[in-house]
Amino acid sequence: MGKLFHSEFLKLRKSSIWLLIFVSPILSLLLGLSELNKFPDLEREQWISALGIMTISHAVLFLPLLTGVFSGFICRYEHVGGGWKQLLSLPVSRCNVYFMKIIIVSLLIALTQLLFITGLFIVGYVNGYPTDIPWSVITTSVLGGWIACLPLISLQMFVSVAWSSFAAPFAVNVIFTIPNILIINSEKFSPFYPWLQPFLLMTPNSVESFGAFSGSAAQFVVVFGSLMLFLGSGFWYFSRKEI
Amino acid sequence: MSNVIIETNKLTKTFGKKNVVDNVDLKVRQGEIYGFLGPNGAGKTTTIRMLLGLARPTKGSIHIFGKDIQQEKYSILKKVGSLVEYPSYYGHLNAYENLEAVRILLDAPKSKIDEVLSIVRLTKEAKRPVRGFSLGMKQRLGIATALLGNPELLILDEPTNGLDPSGIIEIRELIKSMPKEHGITIIISSHLLSEIDQMATQVGIISQGQMIFQDSLSKLRERSKSKIKLTVNRAESAWKTLLSHGYTTELMQKNLFINNDSDDQIAKIIKLLVQNDFSIYRAEEEKKSLEEIFLDLIGLEGGL
Numbered sequence: 001m002g003k004l005f006h007s008e009f010l011k012l013r014k015s016s017i018w019l020l021i022f023v024s025p026i027l028s029l030l031l032g033l034s035e036l037n038k039f040p041d042l043e044r045e046q047w048i049s050a051l052g053i054m055t056i057s058h059a060v061l062f063l064p065l066l067t068g069v070f071s072g073f074i075c076r077y078e079h080v081g082g083g084w085k086q087l088l089s090l091p092v093s094r095c096n097v098y099f100m101k102i103i104i105v106s107l108l109i110a111l112t113q114l115l116f117i118t119g120l121f122i123v124g125y126v127n128g129y130p131t132d133i134p135w136s137v138i139t140t141s142v143l144g145g146w147i148a149c150l151p152l153i154s155l156q157m158f159v160s161v162a163w164s165s166f167a168a169p170f171a172v173n174v175i176f177t178i179p180n181i182l183i184i185n186s187e188k189f190s191p192f193y194p195w196l197q198p199f200l201l202m203t204p205n206s207v208e209s210f211g212a213f214s215g216s217a218a219q220f221v222v223v224f225g226s227l228m229l230f231l232g233s234g235f236w237y238f239s240r241k242e243i
Numbered sequence: 244m245s246n247v248i249i250e251t252n253k254l255t256k257t258f259g260k261k262n263v264v265d266n267v268d269l270k271v272r273q274g275e276i277y278g279f280l281g282p283n284g285a286g287k288t289t290t291i292r293m294l295l296g297l298a299r300p301t302k303g304s305i306h307i308f309g310k311d312i313q314q315e316k317y318s319i320l321k322k323v324g325s326l327v328e329y330p331s332y333y334g335h336l337n338a339y340e341n342l343e344a345v346r347i348l349l350d351a352p353k354s355k356i357d358e359v360l361s362i363v364r365l366t367k368e369a370k371r372p373v374r375g376f377s378l379g380m381k382q383r384l385g386i387a388t389a390l391l392g393n394p395e396l397l398i399l400d401e402p403t404n405g406l407d408p409s410g411i412i413e414i415r416e417l418i419k420s421m422p423k424e425h426g427i428t429i430i431i432s433s434h435l436l437s438e439i440d441q442m443a444t445q446v447g448i449i450s451q452g453q454m455i456f457q458d459s460l461s462k463l464r465e466r467s468k469s470k471i472k473l474t475v476n477r478a479e480s481a482w483k484t485l486l487s488h489g490y491t492t493e494l495m496q497k498n499l500f501i502n503n504d505s506d507d508q509i510a511k512i513i514k515l516l517v518q519n520d521f522s523i524y525r526a527e528e529e530k531k532s533l534e535e536i537f538l539d540l541i542g543l544e545g546g547l
Contacts, residue, residue, distance in 0.1 A: 003347050003348050003350065004348065006347045007344045007345075007348050010336075010340060010344050010347070011333055011336065014333075014335055014340060077334070077335060080334065081331055081332040081333055081334055081373075082327075082328070082329060082330070082331035083331050083332075083333060085292075085295075085327050085328075086325075086327075086331035086345070088296075089295040089296070089320060089323070089325050089327065090345065090348050090349065090392075091316075091317040091318075091321040091348070091349070092317075092348055093317070240299075242292075242297065242298040242299065243292065243298065
């Protein structure tokens with residue numbers, strides 16, 4: 001596994017896709033600094049309200065889309081140059097190859113999340129927020145968003161491995177992500193839609209919900225259930241795929 | 244009998260209803276350069292993909308180094324270098340990084356990269372992105388990749404595709420030298436007999452999924468010996484007359500065919516026929532080239 005990581009990291013580092021980790025955090029930083037993030041009546045919860053505002057731009061569309069873009073690119077350079085057959089005729093296990101691809105994308109999403117909080121801290125510093133930073137709220141928000149991305153990464157990895165075109169997996173991703181804008185308004189359906197979970201789990205409730213995930217039990221069933229389903233079917237497909 | 248490196252038993256691969264590879268019994272022994280020959284679409288690449296575990300056989304088994312590929316894939320693949328169909332590369336990496344990405348997985352020493360680069364003469368191009376390489380350079384990079392892990396078995400699918408004449412000669416010499424210097428066994432596929440002819444010691448000819456010839460190249464050459472064809476007026480009685488004097492000839496379509504072993508014997512046969520009042524219309528030499536034998540074997544509909 002270590003060797004695979006090393007090799008995958010080399011391939012990733014030399015491509016420019018990892019630069020995309022900066023896009024969404026920078027946009028949410030700008031949003032956080034803008035006039036939209038001025039609520040005089042929320043003096044005591046400045047950190048939380050800033051986090052909530054920035055989450056809207058970051059997690060409704062960008063985060064789900066990024067899972068597809070990263071998965072697509074990480075498979076693309078294998079598809080284009082015939083990398084799969086070279087890689088899989090080396091003494092490496094298919095399961096590990098697949099798992100490593102998912103780990104790499106998960107790490108890219110994790111870096112995006114870290115940059116996102118860095119943005120939040122910059123907003124806080126510039127606007128002079130109080131120094132008692134609500135760490136647990138921020139941590140659960142960022143971590144929850146990351147966990148909610150894992151099923152999406154698994155599905156996108158599955159379709160990216162299956163289809164050698166880059167456009168098809170991306171289209172799948174967009175088709176599932178765009179409805180977020182509508183479903184976000186439905187209290188009934190929103191907990192069950194996997195593509196919306198990164199947003200729901202990142203949105204802080206208030207200081208009172210201290211540290212606890214804002215999600216309901218249904219949401220966790222949805223997140224972990226879809227993770228198991230997508231991960232399992234992807235593994236099953238890839239271990240059988242004829243190269 | 245020397246060690247058998249690759250042995251397949253009734254290897255079959257079915258796509259839809261068609262047997263793309265049909266009951267192939269491949270046998271490659273240590274130190275051989277095995278030429279795997281067949282027209283396009285005969286099943287060469289499919290067979291090779293199964294040898295590397297990239298595709299699953301529908302039926303039959305594969306043993307490499309005496310181990311079953313289904314059960315001990317990793318320990319087999321550790322000792323195998325391969326190049327399948329067209330070279331694999333990562334366009335955004337340079338040649339050195341491409342090799343590095345594979346070297347890490349093989350746990351080979353770093354010095355090996357420079358070594359294989361110089362073997363395929365890409366040392367000067369090592370820092371250029373592979374995206375800009377010509378097909379021939381990518382092909383050489385592919386061969387370098389195959390050599391990285393100090394393989395005991397090299398599986399090369401059409402390795403001289405896209406190489407210029409001097410490149411072909413270089414690669415050919417390289418391939419020929421490897422069994423002698425390192426005891427490597429090589430299986431090399433091609434649709435060109437002339438290419439196999441200049442490298443291989445053993446040949447397997449596959450056509451429409453079936454192995455139709457598998458033996459040493461010299462056995463194949465034997466079939467190309469010339470024969471003397473005699474056209475006479477009463478072929479059948481001429482054949483009997485010759486037989487009664489102890490000369491075996493072949494009677495085919497009212498022509499007599501004699502093995503072209505010695506001039507003396509031909510002269511005696513003709514003399515005998517003349518003395519027995521046969522009219523000899525023609526006496527001519529019929530020679531088959533290797534290419535013709537190959538075409539005969541695969542049937543002309545196979546095409547080249």
